[in-house]
Amino acid sequence: MPLHAGIHLPDDEVGNCRQFAYLLRAEAQHLGVSFRFNTQVGRIVPGPEPALVHTNVSPEPSRFVVHGEDDRAGGDTLPLAHAPDTERFDAIVVCAALGASPLLRPLGLNLPLQAVHGYSVTAPLRHHETHPEQGPRSALMDERFKVAISRLGSRVRVAGSAEIGGSLRQHNKAALATLYKVLHDWFPGVARLSHEQRWKGARPMLPDGPPVLGQSGIDGVWLNLGHGSSGWALACGSARLLADAVAGRAPAIDTEGLGVGRLKA
Ligand SMILES: Cc1cc2nc3c(=O)[nH]c(=O)nc-3n(C[C@H](O)[C@H](O)[C@H](O)COP(=O)(O)OP(=O)(O)OC[C@H]3O[C@@H](n4cnc5c(N)ncnc54)[C@H](O)[C@@H]3O)c2cc1C
Secondary structure (H helix, E strand, O other), X not given: OXXXXXXXXXXXXXXOHHHHHHHHXXXXXXOOOOOOOOEEEEXXXXXXXXXXXXXEOOOXXXXXXXXXXXXXXXXOOOOOOOOOEEEEOOOEEEOOHHHHHHXXXXXXXXXXXXXXXXXXXXXXXXXXXXXXXXXXXXXXXXXXXXXXXXXXXXXXXXXXXXXXXXXXXXXXXXXXXXXXXXXHHHOOOOEOHHHOEEEEEEEEEOOOOOOEEEEOOOOOEEEEXXXXXHXXXXXXXXXXXXXXXXXXXXXXXXXXXXXXXXXXX
């Protein structure tokens, strides 16, 4: 189909979210932040010094599928199981996306969070001596299919689809076929799909769009949830807003329409 029109956004940028998260973690650890990985929070105990009841759990199997195989086929050594631990904090920020509902419901807060699943396929760009610059230079959005194609160094990523319900483990062939089609429409033959990495993820959505940020109405418990399809883009701003609110500083932006009150109404 010929291209009829497009919007060029010269300031648009592409980033590697996974790499960003690894670097952020290293920086936070350097500043003294302590992380607990493979730890499942079972319960929140609200109060002036709120607490978390948590248990160590086996690492989740990877959701990346490489060459059609689970990339952890060899298995892992498993952590020893301990009895649940209770830890007290000055404040608790719930940012567990869809895992927030079972933590908040027993405390009387029933948020209308829903998973909208999507897929991405990432593959190395084929190297052609005569056409070294083939493939996308930055990001491109195909508005017919709402599919994004972006360049990540020497790889190309194509992402999209909106699937309500279902499970993260079940991959929908038709949704993946749309990603391959859009990639082929725009950049035929550029990717080595035999070396692809497939991923399915959940966008945690609230019915009216924006995330819910700030006080939960439960003593000592704060919310940073429901960022839908823009969780990475909104992550630093949301964290800044929360940090200011918890520390009692005036937030840098207007928080009207971001509080939990709008969802209770
Ligand atoms: C295909 C696709 C493409 C996307 N592209 C973009 C994009 O280009 N830009 C963008 O900004 N966003 C994008 N998103 C959206 C983005 O991925 C989400 O908005 C973001 O991941 C939400 O972040 P989160 O931290 O709130 O939730 P999550 O990433 O789901 O993280 C929640 C974490 O909480 C943990 N957790 C849950 N319950 C518990 C518990 N009881 N105890 C301990 N831990 C718990 C989970 O294990 C998980 O690690 C995309 C999403 C998809 C599916």
